[in-house]
Amino acid sequence: MDQSEAKKEIERLSIELNRHNHLYYVESAPELSDFDFDVLLKSLQELEDKFPEFALDNSPTKRVGGDITKKFETVVHKYPMLSLSNTYSEEEIQEWVQRIKKLSDGKIEYVCELKYDGVAIGIQYENGHLKQAVTRGDGAKGENVTNNVRTIRTIPLSLTKDYPEDFEIRGEIFFPIDNFNRLNEIRRAEGEPEFANPRNTASGTLKMQDSKVVSERELDCFLYGVYGADVASGHFETVEKVADWGFKIPSTKQRYIEKTSSVEGVMDFIYYWNEERKNLPFEIDGIVIKVNNYFQQEELGFTAKSPRWAIAYKFKAERVTTTLEEVTYQVGRTGAITPVANLKPVQLGGTTVKRASLHNQDQIEKLDLHLLDDVYVEKGGEIIPKIVGVNLDDRKKSAEKVIFLETCPECETKLIRREGEVQHYCPNENGCPPQMKGKVEHFIGRKSMDIDGLGVETVDALFEAKLIENLADLYELTFDQVVELERMADKSANNLIQGVEASKEIPFEKVLFGLGIRFVGETVAKKLAKSFKNMSAIRSASFDELVNVDEIGDKIAMSIQAYFLDESNCHLVDRLEQYGLQMKIVEKKGASTKFEGLTFVVSGVFEDFSRNDLKGVIEENGGKNVGSISKKTSYVIAGDKMGPSKLQKANDLGITILTEKDFIEMLNSSEV
Numbered sequence: 223m224d225q226s227e228a229k230k231e232i233e234r235l236s237i238e239l240n241r242h243n244h245l246y247y248v249e250s251a252p253e254l255s256d257f258d259f260d261v262l263l264k265s266l267q268e269l270e271d272k273f274p275e276f277a278l279d280n281s282p283t284k285r286v287g288g289d290i291t292k293k294f295e296t297v298v299h300k301y302p303m304l305s306l307s308n309t310y311s312e313e314e315i316q317e318w319v320q321r322i323k324k325l326s327d328g329k330i331e332y333v334c335e336l337k338y339d340g341v342a343i344g345i346q347y348e349n350g351h352l353k354q355a356v357t358r359g360d361g362a363k364g365e366n367v368t369n370n371v372r373t374i375r376t377i378p379l380s381l382t383k384d385y386p387e388d389f390e391i392r393g394e395i396f397f398p399i400d401n402f403n404r405l406n407e408i409r410r411a412e413g414e415p416e417f418a419n420p421r422n423t424a425s426g427t428l429k430m431q432d433s434k435v436v437s438e439r440e441l442d443c444f445l446y447g448v449y450g451a452d453v454a455s456g457h458f459e460t461v462e463k464v465a466d467w468g469f470k471i472p473s474t475k476q477r478y479i480e481k482t483s484s485v486e487g488v489m490d491f492i493y494y495w496n497e498e499r500k501n502l503p504f505e506i507d508g509i510v511i512k513v514n515n516y517f518q519q520e521e522l523g524f525t526a527k528s529p530r531w532a533i534a535y536k537f538k539a540e541r542v543t544t545t546l547e548e549v550t551y552q553v554g555r556t557g558a559i560t561p562v563a564n565l566k567p568v569q570l571g572g573t574t575v576k577r578a579s580l581h582n583q584d585q586i587e588k589l590d591l592h593l594l595d596d597v598y599v600e601k602g603g604e605i606i607p608k609i610v611g612v613n614l615d616d617r618k619k620s621a622e623k624v625i626f627l628e629t630c631p632e633c634e635t636k637l638i639r640r641e642g643e644v645q646h647y648c649p650n651e652n653g654c655p656p657q658m659k660g661k662v663e664h665f666i667g668r669k670s671m672d673i674d675g676l677g678v679e680t681v682d683a684l685f686e687a688k689l690i691e692n693l694a695d696l697y698e699l700t701f702d703q704v705v706e707l708e709r710m711a712d713k714s715a716n717n718l719i720q721g722v723e724a725s726k727e728i729p730f731e732k733v734l735f736g737l738g739i740r741f742v743g744e745t746v747a748k749k750l751a752k753s754f755k756n757m758s759a760i761r762s763a764s765f766d767e768l769v770n771v772d773e774i775g776d777k778i779a780m781s782i783q784a785y786f787l788d789e790s791n792c793h794l795v796d797r798l799e800q801y802g803l804q805m806k807i808v809e810k811k812g813a814s815t816k817f818e819g820l821t822f823v824v825s826g827v828f829e830d831f832s833r834n835d836l837k838g839v840i841e842e843n844g845g846k847n848v849g850s851i852s853k854k855t856s857y858v859i860a861g862d863k864m865g866p867s868k869l870q871k872a873n874d875l876g877i878t879i880l881t882e883k884d885f886i887e888m889l890n891s892s893e894v
C-alpha cells in the first residue's frame with residue numbers, strides 16, 4: 223500500500239470504527255459483532271503503526287489507551303466553570319421557584335435533571351473533532367486530561383452531523399456502580415484495599431497517568447450544557463439537539479430529565495428520585511433545577527459563584543452522632559492493615575451500626591480522631607457507613623489522640639508503608655496468622671481451587687489444631703487427622719479429603735490465581751497461563767518477557783518476580799507440583815460448537831456456577847460473552863440481584879431470559 227492509499231484507508235477505517243462505537247455505546251444498537259469490530263480495529267492499528275504520520279488525533283485506537291501522560295498541563299477555561307447554589311430544604315426550592323416567577327416576565331419553564339455524583343468535565347470540539355478535555359480544577363483553570371477522556375466510549379471522538387464549528391460541551395464523568403463493584407471485586411481477589419466510593423474513584427481514575435488503565439475501568443459520562451454555540455432557544459431543546467451530533471444525553475423516558483412549568487412538577491421530580499435513586503445504575507447526590515429559556519437565564523444572571531437561574535436540591539445523607547469507643551486494626555490476606563472504628567451501636571438507615579472503616583492513617587489524621595470522641599456517622603449512597611466529622615465542642619481535655627499502630631496487631635512485626643501508598647502493610651507474609659489463613663482461604667475459594675468440603679471455619683480449625691501452616695499442607699492431610707477436629711463427622715472429613723484430591727484436576731490458570739500473588743487476579747492469571755503455558759516458564763521469565771504480555775505492566779511483573787525470589791514460595795510451588803496439581807495448560811481439542819453464533823449476557827449471582835464459570839462454559843461451546851444487552855444479544859442469563867434496568871432492557875428488546883437451570887438444560891440438550 224502506498225502512502226496516499228494508506229492515508230485514505232486510515233481515514234476510512236477511523237470514520238467507520240467511530241460510527242460503530244457510537245452505535246454500540248450510545249445507541250445500544252450495534253451492527254457489528256465484537257469480533258468483527260476488533261478485526262477492523264486491529265487493521266487500523268497495524269496501518270497506524272506503519273504510517274504513524276497519518277494517524278488521526280481522534281483515532282478510535284486511542285479508546286484503548288496506552289498514552290502515558292507524565293504531568294497534566296494546566297488550561298485556563300474559556301468560560302469559567304461555576305458551581306451551583308444548593309440546598310437540602312424542600313421549602314427553599316419552593317421559594318426559589320416562586321422568586322424566579324416574580325423576577326422574570328412571562329411564562330417560566332423549568333428543566334429538572336439528575337445531579338450526577340462524579341467529576342465535571344469541559345470538552346472542546348473543533349470542526350466536529352474532540353480537541354481537548356479539561357477538569358473543573360478551581361473553576362478558572364483545570365487540568366488537561368484529554369488522553370484519558372478519549373477512552374470513554376460514550377464521548378464521541380468525531381461528531382456525526384449538523385454540529386457547530388467550535389464549541390464546548392460540559393458534563394459529568396462518573397463510575398457506573400456495576401463497574402465500580404467489579405473493580406473492587408478484583409481488588410479484593412488481588413488482596414488490594416478496596417476503593418471507598420465511585421465518585422472519588424472516578425476522580426482518581428481521570429487523573430491516572432496511564433490511559434490504558436482508564437480505558438479498562440469503563441467510566442461513563444452524561445452531558446448537560448453547551449457553551450459557545452447557539453443551538454436552540456432553551457436548555458432542554460439544546461440537550462435534545464446534541465444527541466443528533468452523537469452525544470449520550472439523559473433520557474426523558476427514564477425521567478432522567480424533565481421539563482415542567484409548575485412548582486408541583488419540580489417537587490414531583492424530586493420526590494420521585496428521592497425514592498428511586500437507589501435503583502439507578504450510577505450515583506446521584508441530588509437534583510438540579512434550571513430555568514429553560516436562555517433569554518430568561520440571561521435576565522437572571524449570576525452571583526459571584528453560581529448562576530441565579532439554577533439551583534441544586536441535595537439529598538440528605540442520613541447522619542447520626544455516636545461515640546468512638548475504640549480503633550481496632552484488621553490484617554488482610556496481603557498484610558494490608560485497615561483501621562476500623564468501633565462505635566457505640568446506633569440506628570442508621572434501618573440498620574444498627576457498630577463499626578465504620580477508617581481506611582488508612584491519613585483518614586484518621588484528617589479527622590484528628592481522639593478516643594471517646596462524639597463522631598458524626600453518615601450513610602450516603604455507599605453501603606459502608608463512614609465517619610464524616612467529630613464534634614469538637616464536646617471533646618474532653620484528657621481525650622487520647624488515636625495514634626496509628628507501629629507493629630502488626632497479630633504478629634507484632636514492624637509495619638511498613640511503601641512510598642506513594644496510603645496503606646500500611648505487615649511484611650511477615652509467611653508467619654502472620656491472618657495472612658497465612660487468608661492465603662489458604664483464597665486458595666480454596668470458588669474462583670481458585672474450589673475445594674468441596676472446606677470452608678473458612680474448617681481452615682480456622684485446621685490452623686488451631688496446627689495441622690496446616692500453608693496451602694501445600696492441605697495435600698498432606700489424612701482422614702484420621704481431620705476427623706479428630708471438633709464438629710467433624712466422618713462424612714465431612716471424607717468430603718474434605720476427596721475435595722482436596724479432586725482439586726488436583728483444577729486447571730493451571732486457577733492454580734496460578736490461587737497462589738495469591740499480589741496483583742495477579744483471575745484475568746492476569748489467565749493471560750499468564752495462556753502466554754507462558756506452564757509454571758516453570760513463568761518462574762524463569764525475565765521482567766521484559768513478563769511485560770511483553772498484553773495487560774501485564776511493571777507493577778504486576780515486579781510482583782511476580784518478587785514472589786519467585788522468595789525461597790519459601792518456590793518451595794511451596796515445588797510441593798504443589800509433587801502432589802500432582804496442574805502446572806501447565808491443557809490445550810482443548812475438538813471443543814463443542816453448540817453455541818456458535820450466539821451471544822450471551824451473563825448478569826447477577828448464581829447458585830451452582832460462578833459468573834465466570836458460566837462465561838467459560840459459553841466460550842468453550844463456541845458462544846460469545848458480551849457485557850451489555852443490545853438487539854444482537856441472543857440470550858440473557860439472569861441470576862439473583864441482576865439490575866432492574868438490565869432486565870427491563872432485555873424485556874423491551876424481546877430477548878429470551880434464561881435462568882441458571884434453563885441454561886444448564888440448554889447445555890445438556892441435543893438442540894439449541
Ligand code: IVH
Pocket residue numbers: 303304305306307335336337338339340341342343358393394446447510528529534
Ligand atoms: S449544571 C453553572 N447540571 O454539580 C454550573 N451540574 O455544583 C452548571 N453536576 O460542577 C452546572 N450534575 O459537576 C449541572 N445535571 C447537572 C449536574 C451538574 C452534576 C455537578 C457539576 C458542577 C456541580 C455544581
